[in-house]
Amino acid sequence: MRRGCAVAVAVPWLALLALARQPPEKPSAPPHLTRRPFLVAWNMPTQDCKPRFQVSFDFSIFDVNATPNEGFVGQNITIFYKERLGLYPYYNRQGVAVNGGVPQNSSLSEHLARLQEGIDKYIRSSTKEGLAIIDWEEWRPVWARNWKPKDIYREASQELVSRRQPDWPREKVNKQAVFEFESAAQEFMVSTLRKAKSFRPKQLWGFYLFPDCYNHDYSKNKESYTGQCPDVEKTRNDQLAWLWKESMALYPSVYLDPLLDSTPNSRKFVRARVMEAMRISQQHHDDYSLPVFVYTRPTYSRNLNVLSQLDLISTIGESAALGAAGSILWGDAVDTKNRELCQIMKNYLEGDLGRYVVNVTTAAELCSTTLCQGRGRCLRQDSNADVFLHLNSTNFQLRRRDDDQPQQPLFWAEGQLSSADIRFLRTHFHCHCYQGWQGSGCQMRAGLRSEAAPGPLAPLGLGVLLLLASWC
Numbered sequence: 001m002r003r004g005c006a007v008a009v010a011v012p013w014l015a016l017l018a019l020a021r022q023p024p025e026k027p028s029a030p031p032h033l034t035r036r037p038f039l040v041a042w043n044m045p046t047q048d049c050k051p052r053f054q055v056s057f058d059f060s061i062f063d064v065n066a067t068p069n070e071g072f073v074g075q076n077i078t079i080f081y082k083e084r085l086g087l088y089p090y091y092n093r094q095g096v097a098v099n100g101g102v103p104q105n106s107s108l109s110e111h112l113a114r115l116q117e118g119i120d121k122y123i124r125s126s127t128k129e130g131l132a133i134i135d136w137e138e139w140r141p142v143w144a145r146n147w148k149p150k151d152i153y154r155e156a157s158q159e160l161v162s163r164r165q166p167d168w169p170r171e172k173v174n175k176q177a178v179f180e181f182e183s184a185a186q187e188f189m190v191s192t193l194r195k196a197k198s199f200r201p202k203q204l205w206g207f208y209l210f211p212d213c214y215n216h217d218y219s220k221n222k223e224s225y226t227g228q229c230p231d232v233e234k235t236r237n238d239q240l241a242w243l244w245k246e247s248m249a250l251y252p253s254v255y256l257d258p259l260l261d262s263t264p265n266s267r268k269f270v271r272a273r274v275m276e277a278m279r280i281s282q283q284h285h286d287d288y289s290l291p292v293f294v295y296t297r298p299t300y301s302r303n304l305n306v307l308s309q310l311d312l313i314s315t316i317g318e319s320a321a322l323g324a325a326g327s328i329l330w331g332d333a334v335d336t337k338n339r340e341l342c343q344i345m346k347n348y349l350e351g352d353l354g355r356y357v358v359n360v361t362t363a364a365e366l367c368s369t370t371l372c373q374g375r376g377r378c379l380r381q382d383s384n385a386d387v388f389l390h391l392n393s394t395n396f397q398l399r400r401r402d403d404d405q406p407q408q409p410l411f412w413a414e415g416q417l418s419s420a421d422i423r424f425l426r427t428h429f430h431c432h433c434y435q436g437w438q439g440s441g442c443q444m445r446a447g448l449r450s451e452a453a454p455g456p457l458a459p460l461g462l463g464v465l466l467l468l469a470s471w472c
Helices: 003-020 049-053 108-122 151-164 170-199 231-238 241-246 264-281 309-321 339-349 352-372 419-428 461-471
Strands: 039-043 077-081 130-135 203-207 293-296 326-330 376-380 396-400 411-415 429-433
Touching (some): 039 077, 039 352, 077 108, 108 170, 151 170, 170 203, 170 241, 293 309, 309 352, 339 352, 352 396, 352 411, 352 429
Parallel strands (some): 077 130, 293 326
Antiparallel strands (some): 396 411
8 A cells, every 4th residue: 555545544534533432412411390301480570569569470381480589488499699698708889898808808617607597598498409599790700700890809809919918019919819819719619519519409509690601792793793702701611610510500691682682693692602501511520411591581681671572582492492401581670660560571471471481392392202202302403503492383373271271371382293393303403312311312221332323433434444445
C-alpha cells in the first residue's frame, strides 16, 4: 500500500471511530411529582383574588398549583427568597450590609445552623416530593458577573483586603479579593445545598436563574440579534461545575421583555437559554442528566400584558420541544393587585393559556407513549428547527367542561394520533430515555446489550475499511 493511500484510509476511518466513541446522551432523571414527561406548574399569587375581589380560578389543567407568597407551606413548589433560608449575606438598597454583606465576611456556621428552621417551616414533611428553589439574586458567584448595580460586592471585597493589607498595590488587592469572594461564594452555596438535601432529600434543590446566559442584547441589535449565549458566558457557566454537581435540578428563566412581544427574537432568546440549560444538565452527573424546569411569566416583564399565542409557543412550547422537564408560570403580587387584573388573568387561564397548556402537555405525553413507551420524553432531532409538540387539529379537539361534567378538568383533548402524526413525530423528535432504560424507543433495560440494536456505525466499520483498502 502506498503511503498516500494509508493516509487516505486512516483519516476517514479514524474520524468514524471518533464519531462512534462520542459519549451517548445521558439518560434523564425520571419525572418528578406527576410522572408526566412535561409538567406545567402555576406559581402565581392568585389566592387573594377570590376573598378580596370575588374572582375564582380553576387550576385543574395544571400539574402543580402553588403560591410564592409568605405564609403558604407544604406546597409542591417552594421558593426560598433571601429572608426565608438561613442568613444570606447581601447589601440592602441603602447600601447597608446584612449578615456581613459578602459571603467571605459572613458566618457560614451560623447560616447553616439557621437553615433547618426555614426548611422545617416551609417544607413540613421530610418524605414529600417537590421542587425547592433557592432565589438568591443579590450577588453572583462569578466575580466578573457582578456588574452594576452589583459592583458593591466587588468594592466591599476589595475593601476587606485593603484593610488587612494597606500596602498592597491595587492589582494584588483585586486578585486576592476575587479569590476570597469566589471561594466563599462557592462554599456558601455548596454547603447550603448539601445541608438542604440532607434535610429534605425528596425535593429537587437548585438555584433560580442558574444557568443564565446573558443574551439580552436584543435591544441594541434588533435586526442582527441571534439569541446566542456569548461564548464567555458559556465558559463562566462551565466554571460553575461545582454548583451543577450539587444541584438536583436547574431553574433557568425565560421572562420576556415587552420589546420581544410576538417577534422572531422572542423565540431566539428563549431557545438559547433553554439549550444552554440542557447543555449544562448533561455534563455534571455521571449517570443521568439534571431535570430542567423553565421559569416563565404569563405576562411580559415590566408591563402586565399577557403573552400572545405566538409567545406561548416561544416559551412553553419551546421548552417542551427542547426536552425540559417542565415550565413554571410565576408571578408576583403586582399581577393580581386589583379586581381588573385578577379578571384578566382568569380570562387568560380559561382561554388561550389554558388551551395551550393542555395542547402541549397532552402532545408531550402522547409522543412519550408512542415513541418511547412512556419511558422517556421526546426531544427535537434538530434543536433549531421550528417544530413543536402540538396536537394536530384535524385529529384532536379540545373540549371544555360543561356544568354537568364536574369531574372533568377545565379543558381536555379528545382524539388519537394518525399514522401521519406518528411519522411526523418520528421524523422530528427522538427519545431521551429515563434512567434505567435505553434504545431508540427506550425499549431495553439499561445495561443490557441487544444484538438487534447495534451501535450506529457497527454495520459500516469493516466494510468501509475494506472498501478504502481495495480502492488504494
